[in-house]
Amino acid sequence: MLHRSHIYGVMGEFETPEQLIHAVEKVREAGYRRLDAYAPFPVEGLSEALGLKRNMVPIICLLGGLAGGVGGFFFQYWASAITYPIDIGGRPLNSWPAFIPVTFELTVLGAALSAVFGMLALNKLPQPHHPVFNVHRFTHASSDRFFVCIEARDPQFHLADTARFLQSLHAHHVSEVSDD
Amino acid sequence: MSAGQPPFDSPEIRRLTPVIGPGYTYGSVTDKISAIVLTRPTSLGWFIGFSIAFSLMGLMTVAIGWLIIKGVGIWGINIPIGWGFAIVNFVWWIGIGHAGTLISAILFLLNQKWRTSINRFAEAMTLFAVACAGIFPLIHTGRPWMAFYMFPYPSTMGLWPQFRSPLIWDVFAVSTYGTVSLLFWFVGLIPDLATLRDRSVQKPMKVIYGMLSMGWRGSARHWHRYQSAYLLLAGLATPLVLSVHTVVSFDFAIAIVPGWHTTIFPPYFVAGAIYSGFAMVLTIAIPLRKAYGLEDFITMRHLDNMAKVMLATGLIVAYGYFFEFFMSLYSGNKFDVFLVQQRLHGPYAPFYYALILCNILTPQFLWSYKMRHNVAVLFIMSIVVNIGMWLERFVIVVISLTRDFVPSAWGRYSPTFWDWATFIGTMGMFVTLIFLFVRVLPAISIAEMRELVAETSEDDK
Numbered sequence: 001m002l003h004r005s006h007i008y009g010v011m012g013e014f015e016t017p018e019q020l021i022h023a024v025e026k027v028r029e030a031g032y033r034r035l036d037a038y039a040p041f042p043v044e045g046l047s048e049a050l051g052l053k054r055n056m057v058p059i060i061c062l063l064g065g066l067a068g069g070v071g072g073f074f075f076q077y078w079a080s081a082i083t084y085p086i087d088i089g090g091r092p093l094n095s096w097p098a099f100i101p102v103t104f105e106l107t108v109l110g111a112a113l114s115a116v117f118g119m120l121a122l123n124k125l126p127q128p129h130h131p132v133f134n135v136h137r138f139t140h141a142s143s144d145r146f147f148v149c150i151e152a153r154d155p156q157f158h159l160a161d162t163a164r165f166l167q168s169l170h171a172h173h174v175s176e177v178s179d180d
Numbered sequence: 181m182s183a184g185q186p187p188f189d190s191p192e193i194r195r196l197t198p199v200i201g202p203g204y205t206y207g208s209v210t211d212k213i214s215a216i217v218l219t220r221p222t223s224l225g226w227f228i229g230f231s232i233a234f235s236l237m238g239l240m241t242v243a244i245g246w247l248i249i250k251g252v253g254i255w256g257i258n259i260p261i262g263w264g265f266a267i268v269n270f271v272w273w274i275g276i277g278h279a280g281t282l283i284s285a286i287l288f289l290l291n292q293k294w295r296t297s298i299n300r301f302a303e304a305m306t307l308f309a310v311a312c313a314g315i316f317p318l319i320h321t322g323r324p325w326m327a328f329y330m331f332p333y334p335s336t337m338g339l340w341p342q343f344r345s346p347l348i349w350d351v352f353a354v355s356t357y358g359t360v361s362l363l364f365w366f367v368g369l370i371p372d373l374a375t376l377r378d379r380s381v382q383k384p385m386k387v388i389y390g391m392l393s394m395g396w397r398g399s400a401r402h403w404h405r406y407q408s409a410y411l412l413l414a415g416l417a418t419p420l421v422l423s424v425h426t427v428v429s430f431d432f433a434i435a436i437v438p439g440w441h442t443t444i445f446p447p448y449f450v451a452g453a454i455y456s457g458f459a460m461v462l463t464i465a466i467p468l469r470k471a472y473g474l475e476d477f478i479t480m481r482h483l484d485n486m487a488k489v490m491l492a493t494g495l496i497v498a499y500g501y502f503f504e505f506f507m508s509l510y511s512g513n514k515f516d517v518f519l520v521q522q523r524l525h526g527p528y529a530p531f532y533y534a535l536i537l538c539n540i541l542t543p544q545f546l547w548s549y550k551m552r553h554n555v556a557v558l559f560i561m562s563i564v565v566n567i568g569m570w571l572e573r574f575v576i577v578v579i580s581l582t583r584d585f586v587p588s589a590w591g592r593y594s595p596t597f598w599d600w601a602t603f604i605g606t607m608g609m610f611v612t613l614i615f616l617f618v619r620v621l622p623a624i625s626i627a628e629m630r631e632l633v634a635e636t637s638e639d640d641k
Contacts, residue, residue, distance in 0.1 A: 017634055024400075037400040040206060041371070041630040047404045057408040065416075079332065079340035098344040101427055105352040108420045112360045112413055116367055119409035123402045126394030133397070139378040141398045142371070144207035144630075 008131035008179040009034075009151040010162045012171030013140070017043040020146035023169045024049040027148060030165060034154035038132065038147040040140075060118035061111050068110020073103040134178050149177060199294045200632055201476025209477075209629040213622050214379050216472050225471065226615065233611035240605020243598050244319055252322045254598045261581045261593040266320035268573040269603050271428055272456065273313035273610075274354065275449075275569060277361070278421050279457020280306025284364060285417035288410075294485050296632050297477040300625045301468065301617070302461050303365040308613040309460070310358045312606040317350070319602070346430040353427035360420055364413045367406070370396050371627040425453040432576065438515040439523075439580035442507065448500030455493035455539075456569035458486050462562035464614060466555055468623065477624055484552045490565060491546040497572075498540045515585055522583045523575065527592065532575050538568025 014020045017039065024037050028051065037046055073096075080086075081093035120126070132138055132149060141147050148171075150162050159176070166174045200209075247254055257264035280302040287295035318324045330351045332341050341348045373393035380386050396402070429449035432440035462483065469478040508516035523532045542564050545551045552558065578593050617623065 038398045039400060039403065040210070040375070040398055041627045041634065042403040042407050043400070043634075046400045050400050052401060052404050055405045055408055057405050058412060061409075061412045061416075075332070076343040080343055084338060084340050095344055101346075101349040101423070101430070102343055102352045104423055105349075105356040105420075105427075108416050108423075109356045109359060112363055112416050115409045115412045115416070116363045119367075119405045120394070122405050123399075125396065125402070126391075128390065128395045130395060130397055138397075142375040142378045142396075143210040144205065 006179050007152045007159060008134075008177040009149045009154075009157070010159065010166060011132065011135055011138075011147050011149040011175050011177050012166035012169065013137060013173040013175075014146040014148070014170075015172055017046070017146060019170070020148065021045050021049045023148050023166075023171065026169050027150060027165075031156055032150050032154050032162075034151040034157070036149050036151070038138070038141045038149065040142050040144060040146075043146070056122055057115060057119050060122075061115035064114025064118070065107050065111030067114075069103055069107035071110075072106030073099055076102060131177050131179050134180075135175050137173060137175065145172075152179075198479060198636075199296065199481055200629070200636060201479065204476070204629075204633055206630045206633055209633055210375060210379075210626055213477075213624050213626045213629065214375055216618065217376060217620060217622055218380055218385075220472075222619065223471075226619065230612065230615045233608045233615060236605055236608020237612045238605075238608075239601050240609055243601035243605055244315070246598060247319055247602070248324070252320065254596065256593055256595045256599055258591060258593070260584065260589050260591045261578060263320075263577050263581060264593060265595050265599040265603055266316045267431075268570065268577050269606065270313050270316035270320075271449075271573045271577075272570045273309045273316070273606065274357075274428060275425060275453035275456045276460045276566075277306040277309035277313065277357075277457065278425060278450070278453035279461050280304070280309070281357075281361060281364075281417050281421040282454050282457065283461065284368070285414040285421065288414045289418060293632060293635065294482055296628045297474075297624045298461065298465060298482055298486075299628070300365075300368065301464060301614075301623045303361065303368065304614070304617045304621075304623075305457075305460060305464060306361045307358070307365060308610050308617075309457075310354065310361060311613070312610050314354060314358065315606060316602075317354075346427065346434045349427045350431055353424045357420060357424045360413070360417055364417055367410060367413060368625055368628075369621065370394065370406075371398065372622045372625060374398065375626050376622070422450055425450045437580045437584055438513075438519040439504075439508070439576065442504060444500055444503055444507070448497060448504070451493045451496035451500065452569055452572060455490060455497055456566060458490045458493065459562040459565035459569070462486050462490070462558055463566065466559045466562075468618065472618070472623075474624065477629065480553055483555065483558055487546050487552040487558055487561075490562075491543055494539060494543040494546075494565070501536070501540065519580060519583060523579055526579065526583065528575065528579050528582070531571055532579070535568055535571040535575055538564050538571060542568075 012023060014023055020037060020039060020043060024035070024046065027035055028049070035050070037043075037050060039046065076099040077094055077096075080095070080099070085093050087093070132141075132147075137145070138147065148166070150157060150166070152159075156162075163174050163176070204212075255264060255266070257266070280299075283295050283302040284299040284306075288299070318327050321327055330341055330348060341351075370393055373389050374396040377386055377389040377393050380389055426446040426449065429445035433442060433445040435441060465478050465483070465486075469475050505520060508520045511517075523529065542561065545557070546561065551561075582591050582593060584590075
């Protein structure tokens with residue numbers, strides 16, 4: 001616990017997604033809660049192993065889509081019927097069927113923009129630097145290796161013990177993650 | 181079905197024509213795809229191809245520059261044929277883009293594994309095709325610097341766009357389509373940009389890829405939200421892609437011009453768009469896999485499946501032609517009947533027959549297993565379909581406009597040098613962008629290929 005303020009956590013490296021899921025399950029069984037797993041592709045079952053709940057992206061997307069659609073429709077209504085009404089042979093000013101294509105497009109646009117930017121915001125990206133990048137072997141996290149990182153914030157964290165614990169899960173490599 | 185073909189979609193045929201070659205690991209797919217961008221020297225062929233394409237793009241720049249100086253009078257358009265090449269090419273390009281979205285979104289929702297190695301460059305193709313398409317209506321306005329009039333902005337005149345007009349719907353549909361395609365493509369690229377960041381050796385490359393990847397680190401929590409966002413984008417892009425060519429078809433169908441005013445236009449335009457788009461994906465995929473030795477990733481299974489989609493959408497298009505023809509005659513409307521006669525016997529009849537030959541008759545060879553597995557045949561076929569789909573738009577635009585209601589309003593249309601220069605120039609721009617894309621970004625999604633490796637190794641167990 002000596003250098004706790006300079007340590008972000010302890011990281012174990014695994015070779016297959018199965019080993020990763022197994023390790024995550026064991027780490028959570030051991031009572032650790034502040035942890036994250038890193039993988040070069042979305043591993044099936046990893047979210048469940050980490051105990052991740054449903055996320056907020058779909059609801060943000062829904063709200064964005066509703067805003068786009070409702071806003072888009074009423075904007076057209078306002079522009080065509082209120083602020084710049086043109087009477088052409090007595091045809092209705094609120095010709096709503098003609099407003100549907102643009103309403104649809106703006107619904108999709110609002111939903112797509114909010115899904116993407118909502119996802120990035122919830123993930124706190126862009127974030128150019130993160131302590132895990134201090135681990136030399138972490139470059140493999142974007143190609144062929146799988147990592148578990150138990151963070152120092154976890155009340156159960158103890159540098160030596162936690163490292164030994166990861167070792168006992170047959171981690172290929174265990175390394176300290178420094179915080180700076 | 182010809183002899184020697186194993187039963188449809190049996191384990192046998194999956195083994196014979198896998199979606200990925202045997203023996204690949206997470207590391208080796210990463211190495212192979214990222215090497216194209218990072219370590220392989222740029223080949224002489226790349227430079228030659230790029231130079232040709234870039235010269236043609238230069239031709240486009242000259243043609244557009246001359247257009248801006250002189251006005252649309254340098255084109256062959258006139259009254260009554262106000263649309264000409266600009267709209268023919270616009271519809272052609274935007275249609276080509278549709279296959280990219282179909283592959284990346286609809287096949288994703290349908291959980292088709294074979295989409296994985298072709299979706300990235302198909303999406304890039306979509307973006308570049310939309311960029312080419314966007315040029316035409318813009319310069320066709322005659323004063324492209326006034327094009328912002330089409331967007332609803334608070335002007336000092338208090339004037340708003342006419343939201344009841346299909347041309348405004350088009351602006352919204354195409355710009356939304358361009359934006360969503362870009363988002364979808366970029367979101368798919370983020371993990372791969374992180375891979376390139378981690379694998380590039382030179383500092384500037386590391387910094388550029390690092391900034392583009394936005395610090396992606398493959399965290400499980402991030403993947404969790406990423407997958408939701410990706411699935412949602414796929415779900416949104418699916419109705420969007422169908423709406424875009426529907427709206428494009430409304431440009432015609434809402435008008436009362438004979439041959440345009442029909443309810444069959446939206447579905448048959450969408451089918452035609454997917455048809456030409458798959459043809460263009462094949463036109464790009466075949467040289468790409470050859471040049472970069474990607475036969476293990478873009479396998480015969482992919483080419484075979486794309487050929488089947490082409491055949492199926494081609495048949496829908498043929499059905500569209502048939503019913504367009506039938507309904508014109510059955511309606512008894514004399515202008516519609518006259519239009520059919522003009523298509524069959526009028527001054528532009530050779531274009532109509534060439535269209536039937538390219539789009540309906542030639543693709544019937546794709547029923548044969550042997551033909552679908554002959555790369556050279558597929559390549560030629562894809563070009564024939566591209567030409568056919570261009571002819572379709574030419575026939576729709578030009579024959580209807582040259583022969584509308586009153587003989588005194590009839591006319592003739594022939595493109596000028598500048599029409600051709602702009603059209604061929606956009607092809608140059610398209611190919612230039614494709615060349616740059618394969619050089620600086622992974623043409624195949626690395627992250628999804630790793631996922632495929634994981635899934636196929638599970639299948640083997």
